[in-house]
Amino acid sequence: MLEWYDAHARVLPWRVPPGSGEAADPYRIWMSEIMLQQTTVVTVKAYFERFTARWPTVADLAAAEDAEVMGEWAGLGYYARARNLLKCARVVVADHGGSFPNTEAELLTLPGIGPYTAAAVASIAFDQPAPVMDGNIERVMARLFAVEAPLPGSKPVLKAHATRLTPAERPGDHAQALMDLGATICTPRSPACGICPLMAACFARAQGIAADLPRKAPKKVKPTRLGYVYVARRADGALLLETRPEKGLLGGMLAFPTSEWSDAPEEAPPFEADWRDTGVEVRHTFTHFHLRLTLRQTEAPMDLAPERGEFVPEALFKPSSLPTLMRKAYDLSETDHDPA
């Protein structure tokens, strides 16, 4: 596995090339692992570059304003990660002298760091033989040992296989090798068994069932929820926006006011006005439901003091600081701005 990795390791912004002798920066490894949770490498790259350029050290990040970090994270999703990222940076500075702890057990106590991330940081940044388990490695183990029991019940068996294979030497490169393999060869559909370095050892390949593994429990159907979203613009271009509550969907993110989201939502405009029915529907799909928001718009008087949210001057408003649902509403709203 390590020979294959030395020859084929992907070049990634947070990765130290194998054999370079360079030490990995725990801050950068941690940052990349948080961003990579349930998120593809392609998506993460640009965010990782922006974050590390703006905040080069954990102390820089710990000193940042909450709104700056949430705005920079906008579009990446799973916003609890951004809130925990900042919490974690502040704990590392306040309680660990600005250096990440170097054991799996200590890392596991930090906000936003669970079993996967603790093992990944311990092995990649600190060269400790902590067995790393993620979706890629689960799939590789299920195929390598032809585990036919469905996920998530089979997780303990897959973890046992991964633990047994974790070497004392270069455990971080071993873990990254398995993840690279899962991402490029042992893919969910149409695995490229013909060029796989583990071809000779793989039981699923021998049985011709590689593409059928891992089996998974059937998923639930996503319901559709409805609602209204209210875009109010003043003559000077300022937009009415609010910061959503810390907990829950899009927590801590900038947003246009909306009604409740349900089967039969009631209108809930942020202030009394002649709200135009634009005839536009904003469609978006979250992890567990589809959403359709009817777009309402109005011109707000300059002297209005809203009870919800506040008017953000045009010069201070960055569309890129909105989560994608709200960015869609902004792009679909009728204005003189260029949707491109």
Place this chain on the structure above:
DNA sequence: AAGGCGGGGAC
């Protein structure tokens, strides 16, 4: 143990 929690790309 189960459910909440984003978004984009591949098919």
Place this chain on the structure above:
DNA sequence: GTCCCAGCCTT
């Protein structure tokens, strides 16, 4: 449209 992704937290 569905499935998947370097998962974590709450209940």
